[in-house]
Amino acid sequence: MEQIKTYIAEHRDRFINELVELLKLPSISADPAYSKSVLDTAESVKNALISAGCEAVEICKTKGYPVVYGEKIIDKTLPTVMVYGHYDVQPPDPLDLWTSPPFEPVMKKTELHPQGAIFARGACDDKGQMYMHVKAVEFMIKNDTLPCNVKFMIEGEEEVGSDSLADFLEANKEKLANDIILISDTGMMANDIPSITTGLRGLSYVEVEVTGPNRDLHSGIYGGAVPNPINVLSKMIASLHDENNHITIPGFYEKVAELSAEERNHMAEAPFDIEDYKKALDIGDVYGEKGYSTPERYSIRPTLDVNGIWGGYTGEGAKTVIASKAFAKISMRLVPDQDPDEITELFSNHFKSIAPAGVKVKVTPHHGGQPYVTPTDTIGYKAASKAYEATFGKTPIPERTGGSIPIVALFEQVLNSKTILMGFGLDSDAIHSPNEHFGVWNYLKGIETIPYFYKYYTELSTTV
Amino acid sequence: MEQIKTYIAEHRDRFINELVELLKLPSISADPAYSKSVLDTAESVKNALISAGCEAVEICKTKGYPVVYGEKIIDKTLPTVMVYGHYDVQPPDPLDLWTSPPFEPVMKKTELHPQGAIFARGACDDKGQMYMHVKAVEFMIKNDTLPCNVKFMIEGEEEVGSDSLADFLEANKEKLANDIILISDTGMMANDIPSITTGLRGLSYVEVEVTGPNRDLHSGIYGGAVPNPINVLSKMIASLHDENNHITIPGFYEKVAELSAEERNHMAEAPFDIEDYKKALDIGDVYGEKGYSTPERYSIRPTLDVNGIWGGYTGEGAKTVIASKAFAKISMRLVPDQDPDEITELFSNHFKSIAPAGVKVKVTPHHGGQPYVTPTDTIGYKAASKAYEATFGKTPIPERTGGSIPIVALFEQVLNSKTILMGFGLDSDAIHSPNEHFGVWNYLKGIETIPYFYKYYTELSTTV
Numbered sequence: 006m007e008q009i010k011t012y013i014a015e016h017r018d019r020f021i022n023e024l025v026e027l028l029k030l031p032s033i034s035a036d037p038a039y040s041k042s043v044l045d046t047a048e049s050v051k052n053a054l055i056s057a058g059c060e061a062v063e064i065c066k067t068k069g070y071p072v073v074y075g076e077k078i079i080d081k082t083l084p085t086v087m088v089y090g091h092y093d094v095q096p097p098d099p100l101d102l103w104t105s106p107p108f109e110p111v112m113k114k115t116e117l118h119p120q121g122a123i124f125a126r127g128a129c130d131d132k133g134q135m136y137m138h139v140k141a142v143e144f145m146i147k148n149d150t151l152p153c154n155v156k157f158m159i160e161g162e163e164e165v166g167s168d169s170l171a172d173f174l175e176a177n178k179e180k181l182a183n184d185i186i187l188i189s190d191t192g193m194m195a196n197d198i199p200s201i202t203t204g205l206r207g208l209s210y211v212e213v214e215v216t217g218p219n220r221d222l223h224s225g226i227y228g229g230a231v232p233n234p235i236n237v238l239s240k241m242i243a244s245l246h247d248e249n250n251h252i253t254i255p256g257f258y259e260k261v262a263e264l265s266a267e268e269r270n271h272m273a274e275a276p277f278d279i280e281d282y283k284k285a286l287d288i289g290d291v292y293g294e295k296g297y298s299t300p301e302r303y304s305i306r307p308t309l310d311v312n313g314i315w316g317g318y319t320g321e322g323a324k325t326v327i328a329s330k331a332f333a334k335i336s337m338r339l340v341p342d343q344d345p346d347e348i349t350e351l352f353s354n355h356f357k358s359i360a361p362a363g364v365k366v367k368v369t370p371h372h373g374g375q376p377y378v379t380p381t382d383t384i385g386y387k388a389a390s391k392a393y394e395a396t397f398g399k400t401p402i403p404e405r406t407g408g409s410i411p412i413v414a415l416f417e418q419v420l421n422s423k424t425i426l427m428g429f430g431l432d433s434d435a436i437h438s439p440n441e442h443f444g445v446w447n448y449l450k451g452i453e454t455i456p457y458f459y460k461y462y463t464e465l466s467t468t469v
Numbered sequence: 470m471e472q473i474k475t476y477i478a479e480h481r482d483r484f485i486n487e488l489v490e491l492l493k494l495p496s497i498s499a500d501p502a503y504s505k506s507v508l509d510t511a512e513s514v515k516n517a518l519i520s521a522g523c524e525a526v527e528i529c530k531t532k533g534y535p536v537v538y539g540e541k542i543i544d545k546t547l548p549t550v551m552v553y554g555h556y557d558v559q560p561p562d563p564l565d566l567w568t569s570p571p572f573e574p575v576m577k578k579t580e581l582h583p584q585g586a587i588f589a590r591g592a593c594d595d596k597g598q599m600y601m602h603v604k605a606v607e608f609m610i611k612n613d614t615l616p617c618n619v620k621f622m623i624e625g626e627e628e629v630g631s632d633s634l635a636d637f638l639e640a641n642k643e644k645l646a647n648d649i650i651l652i653s654d655t656g657m658m659a660n661d662i663p664s665i666t667t668g669l670r671g672l673s674y675v676e677v678e679v680t681g682p683n684r685d686l687h688s689g690i691y692g693g694a695v696p697n698p699i700n701v702l703s704k705m706i707a708s709l710h711d712e713n714n715h716i717t718i719p720g721f722y723e724k725v726a727e728l729s730a731e732e733r734n735h736m737a738e739a740p741f742d743i744e745d746y747k748k749a750l751d752i753g754d755v756y757g758e759k760g761y762s763t764p765e766r767y768s769i770r771p772t773l774d775v776n777g778i779w780g781g782y783t784g785e786g787a788k789t790v791i792a793s794k795a796f797a798k799i800s801m802r803l804v805p806d807q808d809p810d811e812i813t814e815l816f817s818n819h820f821k822s823i824a825p826a827g828v829k830v831k832v833t834p835h836h837g838g839q840p841y842v843t844p845t846d847t848i849g850y851k852a853a854s855k856a857y858e859a860t861f862g863k864t865p866i867p868e869r870t871g872g873s874i875p876i877v878a879l880f881e882q883v884l885n886s887k888t889i890l891m892g893f894g895l896d897s898d899a900i901h902s903p904n905e906h907f908g909v910w911n912y913l914k915g916i917e918t919i920p921y922f923y924k925y926y927t928e929l930s931t932t933v
Contacts, residue, residue, distance in 0.1 A: 035786035096788055102684065165786055192690075206689060210787045219751035220566065223901040225670060225872030226656075228802050229772030230763045232756035235797075236706065236775050243707035246700070287683035290826035292696035299694045308693030311700050312790050317777035318798060322499035322629055323674045323835040324560055325800055325873075326776050326901050333699075334782060336789055338692050362754035371787040408689030409789075437687040437790050 006395075006460060009453050012144045020452065021123070021445065023053065024136050027092075028110040028125040034070060034093035034165045043161050046092045047071050050135075050159050057139050058146035059157060065177070067169035070161030074180070077146060078154045084466045085154040086459060087183035087422070088142075089412065090135030090190065091163035094127035095437045102439035117196070117433055118444035129443035130436035134189035134429060135159060137448060141455035150456065152463040156183055160412075163190075166210070166372025167412050174419040185385045185462060186416050189451060191406055191428030196446065198276060199393040201386065202426035204304065204405030205413060207339030207376035209348045210312075213356060214367040215241070215331045221317075222327040232363030234331040235316045241359055242333065245309055249295035252309050252337075254355045257348065262341045264305055272300060275402055285433065303407040308338045334371070338407060345373025345411075374411025377424075384465040385425045392427070392457035396450060427451075427458065470859075470924060473917050476608045484916065485576075485587070485909065487517065488600050491556075492574040492589040498534060498557035498629045507625055510556045511535050514623050521603050522610035523621060529641070531633035534625030538644070541610060542618045548930045549618040550923060551647035551886070552606075553876065554599030554654065555627035558591035559901045566903035581660070581897055582908035593907035594900035598653035598893060599623060601912060605919035614920065616927040620647055624876075627654075630674070630836025631876050638883040649849045649926060650880050653915060655870055655892030660910065662740060663857040665850065666890035668768065668869025669877060671803030671840035673812045674776075677820060678831040679705070679795045685781075686791040696827030698795040699780045705823055706797065709773055713759035716773050716801075718819045721812065726805045728769055736764060739866055749897065767871040772802045798835070802871060809837025809875075838875025841888075848929040849889045856891075856921035860914060891915075891922065 013020070032046035033039040047064050050073045054062045059075035070093065078085075097107035105111045110125035123133065138157070145151035158181060162169055174181060191202040217234035218227070247253050264272075277300050283291065293302040302308070316331030318324035337348055353368040360366040379386065381403050393401040413424045429451035435441045477484070496510035497503040511528050514537045518526045523539035534557065542549075561571035569575045574589035587597065602621070609615035622645060626633055638645060655666040681698035682691070711717050728736075741764050747755065757766035766772075780795030782788035801812055817832040824830040843850065845867050857865040877888045893915035899905045 035788060036784065096782070096784060098782070098784065099685065208689070208789070210789070217752060220899065220904075221563065221902045222750070223872065224772075224774050224776060224800055225672070225802055226870065226896055226900075227767060228774045228800075228871055229770055230755055230757050230766040231750060231752060232754075233774045235778050236710070239703040239706035239775065239778070240710075242700065242703035246704075286686070286695060288681060288695060288827045289829075290696075291694055292825060292827040293694050302694040303691055306693055308688075310688050310692045310697050310791055311703065311781065312688055312788060313781035313783045313792070314699050314703070314795065315779045315783040317775065318560065318562070319777045319779040319796075320500065320560060320562065323798065323800070324499060324776060324901070325672070325674070327774055328777070331778065332783075334787065336688055336692075336787070338689055361756060363752045363756040365753075406690065407692055408687065432690055435684065436690075437788070438685045440684075
């Protein structure tokens with residue numbers, strides 16, 4: 006398998022240039038204005054799979070953006086790995102905070118990426134990490150080292166909740182049948198501390214609208230006498246956490262699976278420096294639920310965060326107005342065994358119940374996702390662990406992280422498949438933020454590591 | 470003086486058309502993008518004063534937008550009335566709530582304006598009410614019925630706090646010397662209930678900025694562990710009122726002059742229907758400081774309202790982000806004897822003191838204004854009262870209202886002049902809101918009433 010190193014050395018520039026081309030497409034699934042770019046991106050993913058040597062490559066319609074499918078079946082008796090990834094990206098705003106345009110990729114060196122990193126929206130999440138798999142499979146096919154079957158399923162709605170996928174999976178159970186699902190859409194602790202994500206948080210995302218008076222009013226003539234929807238919304242949002250930053254929605258924690266002291270101690274052993282953390286974010290102090298450490302707060306505990314708020318006059322200068330409406334986008338990260346639909350309903354009922362008589366409240370659910378925890382005693386996990394050992398020379402650390410990949414739970418339900426999360430990005434790669442980037446070293450290290458997963462997974466499966 | 474009726478009948482259409490032309494100019498002082506229109510508006514006000522028969526008309530430079538000045542001095546031994554008004558207007562947004570474009574005036578009938586009202590930004594506040602004086606003076610000059618001297622001082626920064634006026638008054642004390650100042654920039658209770666505004670609230674307007682992490686963050690990876698500036702800002706805003714809707718800023722009420730039981734009883738006698746009020750605004754209930762009636766809440770009590778709030782992702786769909794910054798525009802209406810600068814400082818110190826360790830807070834003062842109460846036992850008030858009696862057949866009710874005209878207190882300080890507030894608009898005319906309008910009946914009634922003020926004011930002054 007040493008050939009992979011040589012192959013990467015030979016094709017390094019092409020691997021980078023192909024990714025750069027893909028990153029030039031603004032495939033923003035949240036914004037209808039970019040729908041053509043999203044579809045163009047599906048098209049180029051299709052072509053990438055074909056040139057990698059995949060067969061039966063097709064763009065599969067869904068009720069939303071399409072899924073790009075491709076496969077290489079070498080022997081039906083051998084195990085099948087299915088790669089999942091997504092070609093859509095987060096909106097890039099706020100644009101003014103980008104040091105270079107989000108869809109004009111540039112290479113820059115950073116402290117953590119001395120060999121350079123590619124700066125562009127989607128560089129890490131998930132075009133870059135998805136494309137590692139395309140290139141790793143290209144290598145295995147072209148060098149006849151593919152030890153088992155592989156299927157690709159690359160979607161275009163991950164950043165907006167993968168709404169079409171449940172139906173798609175149901176309708177394509179046979180085509181998507183596999184033994185293990187492989188995803189690179191998470192991170193690792195550091196370039197010298199490989200880790201495998203064994204837990205993901207779920208998500209409930211809602212938009213709220215508070216309406217006071219039926220029109221904007223002069224704050225002098227009416228101020229103090231009518232419900233101001235912005236003041237009211239602020240009060241309502243504030244009341245969702247108590248003084249210990251526990252969430253106050255009745256029943257919210259009911260189904261939260263508390264970790265054992267042993268599990269928490271084990272977590273506490275993972276390398277984490279609170280001072281570096283604060284320094285990297287330039288915050289005077291961390292902030293969160295009383296009784297839990299920072300790594301616990303962002304991994305094993307549920308949260309409630311306002312992702313956006315707006316209302317009234319937000320232009321230049323001063324306008325003495327009382328707005329008719331105020332809005333907020335609010336998301337809750339969930340942990341086992343919370344159910345997104347249940348939580349959305351608990352939120353909605355509670356939020357309406359705390360509104361004062363003077364206002365009207367509307368709650369619109371956006372999307373949700375199930376939390377997920379993977380076992381570490383499976384063939385899949387062991388194969389991944391050995392793959393990292395082969396290329397990093399270290400045993401990776403199992404890590405529960407805070408992000409959500411709603412489809413992972415769905416895979417288990419519908420396809421009855423376990424998922425292995427091999428992430429090669431870093432938290433500092435600023436995914437979902439301005440100046441998202443992906444280290445070239447990480448990109449190539451991923452391409453190098455992935456073939457080992459196929460090797461060990463096939464060996465372990467067939468020797469069982 | 471009956472000639473005024475005839476004159477109005479003869480020139481009705483011209484009076485309306487001239488106002489409509491003035492309303493077509495988007496003189497939005499808050500938005501630098503409109504500076505040329507603001508200056509063009511000053512130009513047309515100048516021309517209007519000239520054609521009304523004023524002399525020494527000029528556009529006077531200030532460090533901001535200019536003041537338009539004009540005068541008609543008939544006899545230095547006679548009293549001098551100075552008319553104050555403003556030619557700038559509030560920003561029109563939210564534009565989508567206008568039933569017709571804000572700067573394309575149209576005439577529509579409404580329930581309260583069966584003879585029709587002119588719909589446009591500035592129709593009532595203040596172009597329409599300011600122009601009543603130009604036309605009333607035109608009548609008196611052309612018909613040789615002007616009984617005293619008159620000066621016009623029409624400014625262009627009222628909607629952004631009249632920042633340049635203090636200096637302008639100081640620099641032009643002689644030119645602006647007068648015996649009484651007359652302003653139509655307030656309202657009256659109803660077309661059949663004339664009222665004279667005897668009290669105005671002051672204003673302190675600030676913009677706040679809360680900064681959490683140094684960049685937008687992925688709410689999954691960081692959610693629950695870092696201070697979310699939107700959640701924090703909501704909590705801080707919520708804490709500014711207690712459960713009785715008293716404002717919690719230490720010292721905020723210290724200088725509030727409480728009214729006597731007698732004064733409050735007298736207020737309570739003014740016609741006010743709480744059900745009509747709620748119905749007109751389509752609110753389930755009123756909302757405000759415990760222990761005070763609705764009319765008290767918007768007139769004799771200070772308030773704190775958020776006029777605008779923004780932060781994070783406010784576009785379409787869902788973005789799972791924790792914003793780096795959140796912002797709000799907050800204004801406080803003040804009553805005698807609160808001082809805007811003192812209150813701004815109290816707010817600023819308190820707001821910073823309640824910020825959690827994890828965030829940085831910036832408070833930027835926008836503008837302020839002194840509260841004001843006029844006595845009702847002056848010649849000016851009596852003249853105004855008699856003028857309404859002459860044209861409405863009713864004695865007007867003295868009324869303290871919630872709006873602010875910062876310059877009124879300034880006039881008293883610098884020019885040592887009292888101000889009479891003769892408003893002809895209605896609260897329902899939607900000033901500062903979409904679909905602002907001004908009743909044609911009110912416009913013409915103002916033109917009819919104003920000359921009587923000059924008549925009685927001169928008589929009362931000279932017979933003293």
